Amino acid sequence: MENAEDIAASNEFQAHLDKALGELPEKLRLVLLLAAMEGHTIDEIASMLGISTGTVKSRIFYARRQLAEKLRCHANIIKKR
Amino acid sequence: MPCQHYKEALIEAAGSGVKPQGELRVHLDACASCRAAFEQGQSLFASIDAGLHVAANAEVPASLLPRVRARLDEESAPRRGWLTNWLGLASAAGVLVALFAVRAAWRTNVIQELVEMAGKTNVPTRITLPPQNHNPIVVRPVEKNSASQPQLAIDKNHIAHETLARRKDRAGSARSP
Secondary structure (H helix, E strand, O other): OOOHHHHHHHHHHHHHHHHHHHHOOHHHHHHHHHHHOOOOOHHHHHHHHOOOHHHHHHHHHHHHHHHHHHHHHHHHHHHHO | OOOHHHHHHHHHHHHHOOOOOHHHHHHHHHOHHHHHHHHHHHHHHHHHHHHHHHHHOOOOOOOHHHHHHHHHHHHOOOOOOHHHHHHHHHHHHHHHHHHHHHHHHHHHHHHHHHHHHHHHHOOOEEEOOOOOOOOOEEEEEEOOOOOOOOEEEEEOOHHHHHHHHHHHHHHHHHHOO
16 A cells, blocks of 8 residues: 555656656647556557557657656665656 | 677677577577676566566556546547438439439420421531430421321331431442442
């Protein structure tokens, strides 16, 4: 069970993540959020956006990488989660 | 600090979620600093994925739904009633009828003019109707009772006779050297 400190840390990291997500280019953010949604496969996202599955994969890769670079300084919060 | 040489490979391996292989695996076994950085990277990507799942599947606030519905009502096209639909169909039908009427009147005028022309010249005149009817019709003046009142008759078989005569001519010319 999470204690108050864990919840606070979780909320803090989520706030940083939301901010970093907002700073991503629109194309990367859209693909990443669609991939994170339940029930959306790579193929479905590709057909929804009219792009190839390879493009979807590379956008997800670059988006996650950019988020990791932005959130690396907040890695100390993760340990509390 | 991870070794600079393996920095990129560490990030990629942590982000992909697969176990490091080959040279990187060997280095991680030997370098505690890189191993710690790799584990931290794995933890970071796992947290990002979990946070993304939360962000993407967050429940829609109850206060948002009425606003969305209001916006959709504003932007949706006004619905047409049955009367408007019937008026539209009736208008389209009227336009079609008018087009056919104009076409029929035009065809009648063409025939009328050619018939008059044939009556004046006293020479059989070939009428070629618009594309709908490809068979030419020959009109020639015919005198019934009075010479001053020429009447017209349409000889539809004229073209058939003409064609037969042409065939005979061709056959005759083919036989002669």
